Amino acid sequence: MDNSPLTSLPHAYPFRLLDRVGAISAERGTAIKNVSANEAFLQGHFPGDPVMPGVLIIEAMAQLAGLVMNNGARECGAYVAQVKDMRFRKTVAPGDSIVLSAEIGSRFGSLASFTVSANVDGVVIAAGEIVMAQTGGKE
Amino acid sequence: MIGAHNVSDIKQAIKEMLVKRLKLKMDAASIKDDAPLFGDAGLGLDSIDALELVVGLQKEYGVVINDKAVAERVLVSVNTIAEHVSANKTA
Numbered sequence: 318m319d320n321s322p323l324t325s326l327p328h329a330y331p332f333r334l335l336d337r338v339g340a341i342s343a344e345r346g347t348a349i350k351n352v353s354a355n356e357a358f359l360q361g362h363f364p365g366d367p368v369m370p371g372v373l374i375i376e377a378m379a380q381l382a383g384l385v386m387n388n389g390a391r392e393c394g395a396y397v398a399q400v401k402d403m404r405f406r407k408t409v410a411p412g413d414s415i416v417l418s419a420e421i422g423s424r425f426g427s428l429a430s431f432t433v434s435a436n437v438d439g440v441v442i443a444a445g446e447i448v449m450a451q452t453g454g455k456e
Numbered sequence: 457m458i459g460a461h462n463v464s465d466i467k468q469a470i471k472e473m474l475v476k477r478l479k480l481k482m483d484a485a486s487i488k489d490d491a492p493l494f495g496d497a498g499l500g501l502d503s504i505d506a507l508e509l510v511v512g513l514q515k516e517y518g519v520v521i522n523d524k525a526v527a528e529r530v531l532v533s534v535n536t537i538a539e540h541v542s543a544n545k546t547a
Contacts, residue, residue: 399504423514425507426524448504 322346322389326380331357334377335417341389345420348381354411369409374443375400378433382419382449386429394452398428403445413437419447427451466545467538469516474534477512478505489535498533506531513537518546 322338339347352359352369359367375397383395409415415435422430427450434444471484478501492498494506501509509531513519519541521527530540 423507423511425510425522425527426503428503428507430507430511448507450503 322384323348325384325387325389325391327383327391327394328380332376333380334373335380338381338384338389341384343385343388343421345418346381346385346389347419348377348384348417350377350415350417352409352411352413352415356411359411367411369413371403371405371443374405374409374415374435375403375445375447377415377417378419378431378435378443379447379449381417382429382431382433382447385419385421385431386449386451395449396452397447398450399430399446399448401430401446401448403443403447405443407437407440407442409435409437409442415442422446463538463542466541467534470534470537470541473512473516474499474509477508487534489538490533492533493531513541516547517541517544519544 322341323335326333326335328334334350335348336351337349354367356369358370358373362368362370379397386395387393415437417433417435419431419433422432428448429451430446430448433447435442467489468484471487474480474487475482475484480499487499493501506527510521510527513521521530530536
């Protein structure tokens with residue numbers, strides 16, 4: 318049985334945007350998304366010029382942030398509440414392995430802000446801030 | 457250092473922080489000291505603004521608000537924030 322934090326991810330196919338999750342703590346976490354030429358979204362984005370949509374990079378960051386928020390356990394859910402100062406520096410193409418990281422900043426009530434970044438080959442391709450809202454479970 | 461950080465200076469600074477950090481479309485001068493921060497009758501802030509405000513108060517004044525009861529007492533109006541800041545500021 319796979320006990321990795323990835324099994325705690327509430328997202329399922331075809332919207333699981335993390336392939337492997339590294340260490341998850343209550344403060345930070347890392348994960349990898351390997352982008353394959355077979356990704357459904359690359360069929361139309363764009364024909365003959367496959368580029369991973371920036372919003373899906375944000376989604377991958379948010380999925381990781383949700384795991385950190387729940388400390389790798391599936392006790393609560395988390396929704397995206399705000400995306401701030403997100404900047405995309407390079408495009409992501411099939412074959413790229415995106416290394417994601419999320420670090421919790423401030424918490425208030427059910428909200429937590431995260432500094433997030435995505436790297437390909439050691440280069441930052443996207444970075445910004447995401448606020449997540451915890452849902453359900455214990456307060 | 458009387459007057460360097462009196463309550464009315466703090467109120468003015470808090471109004472400016474509200475407008476700047478929360479990107480409010482109004483002048484700091486038009487915010488009333490006792491206007492409710494949340495709800496349509498006042499500034500209409502939401503919980504995400506509250507998080508931003510808590511971060512701002514910590515950065516600007518070293519005032520940490522992580523207790524729900526304290527938040528409900530302090531995050532009411534410019535008056536209540538200024539009172540709490542002047543009593544607890546470390547920066």
